[in-house]
Amino acid sequence: MNKKGIIGIASLIVVVLLLSNSLFIVNEGEYKVVLQFGEAKKIHQDPGIKMKIPFIETVTSLPKYQQVYESNPTPILTKDKKPINVDNYTVWRIKEPQKFLQSLRTVTAAQGRIGDAVYNTVRRKLSEVEYGNIISENTARGNLNDDITREVSEMSERQNYGIEIVDVRIKRTDLPEENKDSVYNRMISDRQSIAAGYLSEGDEESRKITSNADRQARELIAKAESDAKKIIAEGEQEAARIYNDAYGKDANFYKLYRTLESYVTTIQGETVIMLPIDSPYTQVLLGNK
Template identity: 65%
Template sequence: MSKKSILTTVGVLVFLILGFTSMYVVKEGEYKVVLKFGEAVRVVEDPGLHFKIPFIESVSKLPKYQMMYRSQQTQILTKDKKPILVDNYTVWRIDDPEKFLKTAKTVSAGVKRIDETVYNTVRAKLPAINYENIISENTERGNINDEITREVAATLSGDNYGIEVIDVRIKRTDLPDANKESVYNRMISERQSIAARYLSEGDEESKKVTSKADRQATELLAQAEADAKKIIAEGEQQAAKIYNESYGKDPEFYSFYRTLQSYVTTLNNEPVILMPIDSPYTRILLGQ
């Protein structure tokens, strides 16, 4: 084989090697960070074929998608002195690959930093809250999760780790086996005490309402009776006035009318009455 052929072959091989070492592929869901002598010079996010300077530049791959890290279970003492085992998870992503490479360098190191921050934040928050508020799904639990997420995100952002914390959630809060029965019994006792207090307060309030209603009913009845007596008296007074005015206009007719009324009363049930035939009462009765 001639020297020229050898040189040509070597040249082709060198060209192919340079060509292959200068190319790299970016896939969906990943960053490719181009490093020059160990320093990041650019970040490539667009999927496809890209080029770098062979032997001078190297490429490091970082995930672009969201990742979830589940923290190790840890024991914490709540505000009301109940020991609990807390299990939480963190959803995060790399939002600045250059910063991430300068600080954490690897995903495992980034996860370790997240774990430390979440651990410190959870241990600072939960001891200031009662156990029953921590386990409440619809009230305190949501507020705690939001507060922890904000504080963890702020801490990592301040440290320039290039990490975006999307969510930190308390997945589970369990009591240690040795404490479950005593804690449950204490909670039952507390609930029974609260129920007894509510029943006592309700009974006392019921008595107050009933007493007030009875007093108001008595007052209303007394007022109604007084008003009725007043109305009756006014009616009788008005009737007497009308009678007097009527009687004064024709005394003879009034006397005759009163006599007729006495007949109705006297002759009721058809009694036997003995009267002188010539008495005025008899004459009027006989129509004379």
């Protein structure tokens, strides 16, 4: 091979090396940071082929998508002094790459800062809440997650980390193994005591209702008996008045009527009676009266 051929091949190799060190690709879901002597000079966010100064500038990648950092379970004391192991996770993303590189530089360093901030916030928040409220998913847990997310996000903004805290969630709140039995037994005892209190209150209320119903029943019966006696007395009084009026109009007829009524009472069935001749009954039957 002649000298020109060697020079041509060498030139081609140099061109290829220059191009390979000048061009780079920005993929979807990443930032490409152009560094010069370790300092960020330019940040590319849009996908495509980009250029840099060969051998002088270098390129590093940062994730653009949301990431999940899972904290290690840590022991924490609640307000009622119950030790619990808390397991949580944080959803976050790099929002401002320039600030991120200036403050944290790497994803690993960012996860360390996030872990510390979440742990301190969770420990402080849970120390203000009793265990029974922490384990309730529909009450305090939801408020705690929102409060912790807000506080960690505000801390991140104050420190100019260039990241966004999307969400912080408590996954589990477990009792240490050595404390589970005693705590569970105490919880069972507390619930039994509460149940006994409810039963006692129910019995007391039942007695009050029964006593009130009995009193009302006695009052109603007494009033009904009083009204019945009054009606009977009025009826007897009216009957006596009617009898007196009838008797006053025709004394002989009334006397005959009363005598006939006594016959109905005295002579029933096939009763046989002996009557003297001067008996009022005999006189009536003989037509003498």
